[in-house]
Amino acid sequence: MEAKIDKSKLSETDIISKFILPAVKKVGWDDMTQIRQEVKLRDGKVIVRGNAAARRTVKSADIVLYHKPSMPLAVIEAKANKHEIGKGMQQGLDYANLLDVPFIFASNGDGFIFHDKTNATTLETEIALADFPTPQQLWDKFCNWKGYKTENLPIITQDYYDDGSGKSPRYYQLQAINKTVEAVAAGQDRVLLVMATGTGKTYTAFQIIWRLWKAKAKKRILFLADRNILVDQTKNNDFQPFGTAMTKVTGRTVDPAFEVHLALYQALTGPEEQQKAYKQVDPNFFDLIVVDECHRGSAAEDSAWREILDYFSSATQIGLTATPKETEEVSNIEYFGEPIYTYSLKQGIEDGFLxxxxxxxxxxxxxxxxxxxxxxxxxxxxxxxxxxxxxxxxxxxxxxxxxxxxxxxxxxxxxxxxxxxxxxxxxxxxxxxxxxxxxxxxxxxxxxxxxxxxxxxxxxxxxxxxxxxxxxxxxxxxxxxxxxxxxxxxxxxxxxxxxxxxxxxxxxxxxxxxxxxxxxxxxxxxxxxxxxxxxxxxxxxxxxxxxxxxxxxxxxRVKVTKPEDFDNEDELTDIIDGTGEDETANPFGDEEMDDTIQEPxxxxxxxxxxxxxxxxxxxxxxxxxxxxxxxxxxxxxxxxxxxxxxxxxxxxxxxxESFKDYTRKTIIKEFASLDEFAKKWQASDRKQAIIDELADMGVIWEVLEQEVGKELDPFDMICHVVYDMPPLTRKERADQVKKRNYFTKYGDVAQQVLQSLLDKYADAGVSEVENITVLKVAPFTELGSMTEIIKQGFGGKPQYLAAIQELEAQLYSIDSQTA
The missing domain is CATH 3.40.50.300 (P-loop containing nucleotide triphosphate hydrolases)
Structure with missing residues (x-):
């Protein structure tokens, strides 16, 4: 008879492998294509102070379930069995918001708490491990929630381009791609995407075009930019997978043999009729136009470049910009509509992507x-x-x-x-x-x-x-x-x-x-x-x-119109509604057209x-x-x-503010008093864990050392900077421990080891004391190998670790702090 597993002693990893994944796979989720573990959605915000920087550590979603690689459906957040079954729910909800999915499961191995945003009456229910939903059940609920029409599913579910390198769209790129593809599939013909500079607008545009092109929803595509460097970078980098189907428009000729056309506005039009190369083809020639940096030339109604978009007005048109332009004369939103998705500079910095x-x-x-x-x-x-x-x-x-x-x-x-x-x-x-x-x-x-x-x-x-x-x-x-x-x-x-x-x-x-x-x-x-x-x-x-x-x-939207510019009230109403044209602007109109490189x-x-x-x-x-x-x-x-x-x-x-001020404010939020901080420090088996935790909060030790002094221990640094305690240097702390002579209860080898560890602490800090591999270097090697030192000097590894904890207790005793 098989022994029953004691769940309470299992780690979170064991709970996932022994209970959660078997329950999920049992109802038909494919391990190769539909289940991804440890999905890292953010990179970790960079904290900068002085001339040093550190990334905050970020957690990954334990499990994400997909209909296809381009379609995430659900998040599963696991915890060890010692926790309540739904403890991971709030974490799971955060990941689900990033992925724009409605299904969240929290589990400790006993069952699941199921949060279902598609259920208008009961958001959260408890279900048994055996009752986990099948892929088809979740997909059907997801389609109903999204309002997908059956005839649009081939477009919506078309996979993004995968070069086999493991690169996939970031969570916000996937949201932008999916929302745009869904909108186009539903018949929306004007779409605006707002994504901060550096967040991969061109890569996102490529994936949108690829999916629509592969699904045969769009067959002839025009990618428009107003700088040659933008066109060339796009062609040579992100758009490269289009291969021989792609061309760059040169010599004012639109070649119908190609399906994906990359062009400068300047190559397609000009003030003279013979320069308007776009008129070589029928107005219905392109069925998709993507406008890069659409806050510039194409935004103004009277721009010479807007005539290209107007000529191909039957095409779906997607505008990309980091900076939607809303002035008294120019409006992106008026032309493309409200942004279908926005990813800001602030969010990019918070996520660690910018x-x-x-x-x-x-x-x-x-x-x-x-x-x-x-x-x-x-x-x-x-x-x-x-x-x-x-x-x-x-x-x-x-x-x-x-x-x-x-x-x-x-x-x-x-x-x-x-x-x-x-x-x-x-x-x-x-x-x-x-x-x-x-x-x-x-x-x-x-x-x-x-x-x-x-x-x-x-x-x-x-x-x-x-x-x-x-x-x-x-x-x-x-x-x-x-x-x-x-x-x-x-x-x-x-x-x-x-x-x-x-x-x-x-x-x-x-x-x-x-x-x-x-x-x-x-x-x-x-x-x-x-x-x-x-x-x-x-x-x-x-x-x-x-x-x-x-x-x-x-x-x-702040675009201004004047009543006297129009012949009648109806025409004014058209302008306010965004359906009319402002006839008062200059022939080339865009105040930022001097951004544009004049190409040959x-x-x-x-x-x-x-x-x-x-x-x-x-x-x-x-x-x-x-x-x-x-x-x-x-x-x-x-x-x-x-x-x-x-x-x-x-x-x-x-x-x-100074970095000392920043550190003080940051740590006071976590530890309101010196007593709270000291207790946490003393109770920790590894002081380095607290040091790392504070670094994740933006406390960069190198910068503090520059402002305060390099000989201070992190504990003293915090006590001094945050709680105004007189600081002790590491050497002073080590000397005080040596004076107490508490080592006498140990044998000769152990005493030599502990004395040498105090010297290491004085030179380099507590991380040296806690790193067991320090026993592999001088002066410890004179006493034997690491194994010999631990066994002969302390009786074994548990005893050695206990001695280290006692050494740290002596270093950070209250007597030391007030001496």
């Missing part, structure tokens, strides 16, 4: 106080300077002060020298002239680096072919050079610089859209190359936009009078000498008034 940032804001005296020329003062070129007070918005646009440029360049150089001189850096300047002057200043301040490689500093702007040619090297983590780039508009978007660690803002930025795009240059994470966070060095108060309520959200196949230029173009000159257009009158002066005493360092906190706000 890099957090710290902000260093430098206020310069002339920016704050203004500068006025003396009577009849002329600039370096003999030009009479207009007599008025020049302020921050004027500098580098209408007035150049050489010393101000020099100060900014010195600050950048100093930061890099203190942190990492080879950290990839983008310096955003007001115009091409400013970018060139900044390049020169940085070259002169970094002669040793430039001597090693003259491409250490490069200007990358639309007018400079040599600089533009270095863009690929800058964004390639394997290429060391260029390190510092100066730019104005060219690198605001479409630059996938995964290892960019420093974003410098010496540009006046009023547009929230533009600000988000620029911040996005640093938000990518690259663990392989140690890029977990980045710094924003702000000289022009641009980061005040972080405080804007719309920084991380979906903007309200794009001979026309946008309206030279657009707001940004008039103010900036732009990277991508030839600057006109009479566009902006600019004075150049030197001999002005310039200095930095203040420097503030701010961090992104868990609420998505920037906070200004």
């Amino acid at each position: 890099a957090p940032y710290k902000v260093i804001r430098v206020d310069i005296d002339v920016d704050v106080q203004g500068w006025r020329p003396t009577k009849d003062q002329v600039d370096k070129h003999g030009e009479l300077i207009e007599d008025r007070i020049y302020n921050q918005k004027d500098f580098d646009r209408t007035l150049v002060i050489d010393e101000r440029t020099e100060l900014v360049a010195k600050t950048i150089t100093s930061y890099l020298q203190k942190t990492d001189p080879m950290a990839k850096t983008i310096v955003f300047c007001d115009d091409i002239d400013h970018a060139e002057r900044m390049r020169r200043a940085l070259v002169n301040l970094n002669p040793e680096q430039v001597a090693k490689n003259e491409k250490y500093v490069m200007k990358i702007t639309g007018d400079d072919e040599i600089g533009k040619a270095q863009l690929d090297n800058f964004i390639n983590p394997k290429k060391k050079y260029p390190v510092i780039t100066t730019t104005s508009e060219l690198m605001t978007t479409g630059v996938d610089a995964k290892t960019c660690k420093l974003v410098v803002l010496d540009q006046s930025i009023q547009s929230m859209t533009k600000f988000k795009q620029i911040v996005g240059r640093g938000t990518r994470i690259d663990d392989k190359y140690g890029k977990l966070w980045f710094t924003i060095l702000d000289f022009k108060k641009a980061t005040e936009l972080f405080a804007d309520e719309h920084f991380d959200g979906i903007p309200e 196949d794009a001979p026309y230029e946008p309206n030279a009078n657009s707001a940004d173009n008039a103010n900036l000159g732009g990277d991508d257009w030839t600057e006109e000498s009479d566009k902006v009158r600019k004075f150049y002066v030197n001999g002005v005493a310039v200095k930095a008034l203040a420097e503030r360092i701010q961090y992104y906190d868990s609420d998505g706000k920037l906070v200004t």
Whole structure:
């Protein structure tokens, strides 16, 4: 007769393998395709303080059940049998929300608590192990809950592309893909996806197109972008699996032999009729159009590029953007509708998929106080300077002060020298002239680096072919050079610089859209190359936009129309409802069209009078000498008034505080008093576990050591920083234990081991005491092998571990703390 298993002594892993999985497989769930264990949904938020960073550890969903790889259905969260049957439910609900599934099961091996969001009357019920639902039962309930129509199921259930490498869409990408495919299958012809820069919009778009194409729901697809680099990156990277079915539109010819077309707007249209290549094909030629970065040219009703979308109006059109544009003139939401899915910068940082940032804001005296020329003062070129007070918005646009440029360049150089001189850096300047002057200043301040490689500093702007040619090297983590780039508009978007660690803002930025795009240059994470966070060095108060309520959200629709612009009330109603057209805008209309790179196949230029173009000159257009009158002066005493360092906190706000303040607030939330903390520390078998736990909360020991002192034990560090106790160094603690001479109850070998462990503690901390393998190194090796030391000195491993616990109790005794 088989012995009965005592569940109470089994681990959570045993409960899963011996009870939960057998119950699930017994009713028909396929172990190879429908069951996944330890599904990691988040990467773990990166906590940054000072120049150090650490990832929080994240738990994985114990089990996720799938109809197909693209269709998750249920989450099962297990706990050891010593816990109540439903203990894992709240954890399971969290995972289910990420996966957008309605079924959650919690179990301790005795049965299941079943949370069913499709059940309107009873959300949670207890069911026996033998009564776990079959795959068909859950799938039928899921389809009813989603409202799927039978005729749409072949499209909805089409698998995503799998290259066999194990790469699969992240949870938010899968949500975006599934919601879009479902909407298209249901007949929705305009879809907007909002995903923060660096979260894989193009990969998501590829999977959407792949599923619709493979299901034969869409046969001819157009992927539209307004920058050549975006088209080429897409074709060569994410879209590569389309192979010979794909082409890039060149030479203003749309080749009907291909099914997937990637194109620049500029290659399809222009102001002259003969340039409108899209008219070569029938309006019904494309049945799916995906618009990348749709906040730019295609957003404006009057944009020359909107005519392409209007011509192919019968096609399903999907807009992708990190920054939906909602201004008085332009509305993405009006055209595409409310976003079907949104994944924000804040959420990306919380999940650990995007890099957090710290902000260093430098206020310069002339920016704050203004500068006025003396009577009849002329600039370096003999030009009479207009007599008025020049302020921050004027500098580098209408007035150049050489010393101000020099100060900014010195600050950048100093930061890099203190942190990492080879950290990839983008310096955003007001115009091409400013970018060139900044390049020169940085070259002169970094002669040793430039001597090693003259491409250490490069200007990358639309007018400079040599600089533009270095863009690929800058964004390639394997290429060391260029390190510092100066730019104005060219690198605001479409630059996938995964290892960019420093974003410098010496540009006046009023547009929230533009600000988000620029911040996005640093938000990518690259663990392989140690890029977990980045710094924003702000000289022009641009980061005040972080405080804007719309920084991380979906903007309200604020498009303004004027009654006098229309002939009658009905026409006005059409505009307000989003069905009419505004006839008042400029022929090229988009205020941010100077973001667009002029490619050889794009001979026309946008309206030279657009707001940004008039103010900036732009990277991508030839600057006109009479566009902006600019004075150049030197001999002005310039200095930095203040420097503030701010961090992104868990609420998505920037906070200004020392790391000691952060540590104090964080730990007080967990341990309200010194007594609580001391009890937890004393009760722990392994002090390293508490150290790791605090690190997960963002307490980075390296930074604390820099602020407080390197000889303190983590216990003393916390007691001192959080609870204002006088600190003892590790050596002082070790010496006090030696004075007590409590070792005398042990034999000679054990006494020598414990004395040496105290010395190790004084040098390197408690982790050395708790690591049993320390017995394999000197001076312990003089006493014998690790096995011999444990057996002969202590009588066995349990006795050795007990001696270590007693040693730690002596180290952290109350007498030690108050001595």
